[in-house]
Amino acid sequence: xxxxxxxxxxxxxxxxxxxxxxxxxxxxxxxxxxxxxxxxxxxxxxxxxxxxxxxxxxxxxxxxxxxxxxxxxxxxxxxxxxxxxxxxxxxxxxxxxxxxxxxxxxxxxxxxxxxxxxxxxxxxxxxxxxxxxxxxxxxxxxxxxxxxxxxxxxxxxxxxxxxxxxxxxxxxxxxxxxxxxxxxxxxxxxxxxxxxxxxxxxxxxxxxxxxxxxxxxxxxxxxxxxxxxxxxxxxxxxxxxxxxxxxxxxxxxxxxxxxxxxxxxxxxxxxxxxxxxxxxxxxxxxxxxxxx
Amino acid sequence: xxxxxxxxxxxxxxxxxxxxxxxxxxxxxxxxxxxxxxxxxxxxxxxxxxxxxxxxxxxxxxxxxxxxxxxxxxxxxxxxxxxxxxxxxxxxxxxxxxxxxxxxxxxxxxxxxxxxxxxxxxxxxxxxxxxxxxxxxxxxxxxxxxxxxxxxxxxxxxxxxxxxxxxxxxxxxxxxxxxxxxxxxxxxxxxxxxxxxxxxxxxxxxxxxxxxxxxxxxxxxxxxxxxx
Numbered sequence: 196x197x198x199x200x201x202x203x204x205x206x207x208x209x210x211x212x213x214x215x216x217x218x219x220x221x222x223x224x225x226x227x228x229x230x231x232x233x234x235x236x237x238x239x240x241x242x243x244x245x246x247x248x249x250x251x252x253x254x255x256x257x258x259x260x261x262x263x264x265x266x267x268x269x270x271x272x273x274x275x276x277x278x279x280x281x282x283x284x285x286x287x288x289x290x291x292x293x294x295x296x297x298x299x300x301x302x303x304x305x306x307x308x309x310x311x312x313x314x315x316x317x318x319x320x321x322x323x324x325x326x327x328x329x330x331x332x333x334x335x336x337x338x339x340x341x342x343x344x345x346x347x348x349x350x351x352x353x354x355x356x357x358x359x360x361x362x363x364x365x366x367x368x369x370x371x372x373x374x375x376x377x378x379x380x381x382x383x384x385x386x387x388x389x390x391x392x393x394x395x396x397x398x399x400x401x402x403x404x405x406x407x408x409x410x411x412x413x414x415x416x417x418x419x420x421x422x423x424x425x426x427x428x429x430x431x432x433x434x435x436x437x438x439x440x441x442x443x444x445x446x447x448x449x450x451x452x453x454x455x456x457x458x459x460x461x462x463x464x465x466x467x468x469x470x471x472x473x474x475x476x477x478x479x480x481x482x483x484x485x486x487x
Numbered sequence: 488x489x490x491x492x493x494x495x496x497x498x499x500x501x502x503x504x505x506x507x508x509x510x511x512x513x514x515x516x517x518x519x520x521x522x523x524x525x526x527x528x529x530x531x532x533x534x535x536x537x538x539x540x541x542x543x544x545x546x547x548x549x550x551x552x553x554x555x556x557x558x559x560x561x562x563x564x565x566x567x568x569x570x571x572x573x574x575x576x577x578x579x580x581x582x583x584x585x586x587x588x589x590x591x592x593x594x595x596x597x598x599x600x601x602x603x604x605x606x607x608x609x610x611x612x613x614x615x616x617x618x619x620x621x622x623x624x625x626x627x628x629x630x631x632x633x634x635x636x637x638x639x640x641x642x643x644x645x646x647x648x649x650x651x652x653x654x655x656x657x658x659x660x661x662x663x664x665x666x667x668x669x670x671x672x673x674x675x676x677x678x679x680x681x682x683x684x685x686x687x688x689x690x691x692x693x694x695x696x697x698x699x700x701x702x703x704x705x706x707x708x709x710x711x712x713x714x715x
Binding site: 321331333420421 | 506507508509510512514516541542543544545546547548549551553621622623624625626627628667668669670684686691692
């Protein structure tokens with residue numbers, strides 16, 4: 196059991212779980228937490244099932260008041276957490292008493308932070324998921340972002356247990372994001388890893404835009420065809436666009452590759468302007484050999 | 488890049504290239520295939536693979552298969568399936584959809600662009616048979632062909648933030664139905680009260696790719712009385 200009221204919140208805080216699957220044939224995107232590991236971790240800290248709904252905050256923080264005794268934890272992008280003006284660590288379970296004020300700052304390093312609340316968070320379930328998809332108003336609270344006055348209530352929570360998880364690995368100056376080859380890989384004239392890109396600040400839950408020199412490619416036309424989160428599209432300007440959780444189900448740009456599942460969360464958390472390299476690896480089942 | 492390890496399979500008398508789209512998703516692609524064959528193959532794959540696939544996304548010349556099992560078992564099952572006339576026999580679904588043109592927010596614009604009167608636009612639109620080609624872009628959006636070229640009309644310069652479910656639109660030479668509320672930039676010529684998408688039903692959508700649709704005109708009174 197837990198109950199929190201939103202006192203202050205940025206425009207992009209939403210309820211997310213693992214996402215919705217099986218509905219791409221109807222044009223319905225996957226959505227879900229941008230950093231799946233942080234979702235699983237925060238749920239572990241508050242003794243929940245791994246994929247239960249949590250609050251994902253982006254760019255800005257959130258301030259809440261506990262309306263009853265509530266277990267919470269915060270993972271993901273590094274933020275500063277205060278309970279009644281007392282600073283407390285991330286990646287640790289905390290118990291709030293009725294009347295406590297919880298303040299989670301805007302991210303100091305990384306993009307998406309996750310607030311887990313002990314118990315199952317009440318939210319709209321659309322197509323098997325509570326994940327908020329703003330464009331069509333699915334999931335979450337009325338399909339929208341959180342706003343001041345919203346009450347977040349959970350049920351079936353377990354008694355408080357103190358958990359701590361280790362802080363996640365530091366990011367490198369130039370992050371290597373591993374990719375597998377996509378259907379239109381052959382349009383590339385050179386290996387993408389030779390170019391260092393930067394994360395465009397306009398990136399969001401739909402896609403990560405990159406800044407950098409264009410990749411040399413054979414121009415090719417592609418009929419609109421299936422795309423998925425992680426698909427790396429190469430528009431005519433030669434600068435890759437990486438589709439993320441809220442991406443559409445079909446697209447008309449060449450698909451040179453896909454970010455491996457394991458690296459999606461790390462990619463999502465890269466700060467604006469952070470440098471990265473896309474490095475192709477062998478696909479697990481050996482259908483596409485590594486180059487060298 | 489030159490190196491190319493193409494894999495392919497034969498299914499439904501078609502040779503398909505196999506690409507890996509994701510860890511648990513393959514794309515079957517046949518460059519010069521007819522859309523009818525894509526729709527037929529999609530229906531067959533759903534029947535043959537059943538629960539082995541978790542999702543399926545057909546488009547103009549490809550079909551994406553999402554799975555939770557081993558890829559090899561899917562491919563083997565498809566390759567060893569003899570597609571008989573009996574299996575193919577599932578009829579193309581034909582639907583009549585009621586449409587109220589009085590709720591066509593952009594009907595006048597389409598008429599002006601076509602250089603004809605509104606009634607003539609309606610008459611021409613009603614005489615067509617439209618086929619669902621692709622579902623996607625926005626949730627529940629059904630792309631259709633069959634639009635009389637006279638009614639072609641460029642997309643709106645400023646897309647709307649909200650389009651009512653059931654809105655029938657024209658975007659360039661294409662037409663389509665917004666089965667769910669969503670933003671969109673197509674010219675809305677009418678609206679149907681018939682629910683085309685019900686998340687509580689299985690399958691949730693009453694139209695599938697390949698379905699043929701004709702429209703039946705209804706008045707605004709009939710629109711409002713629908714379902715009551």
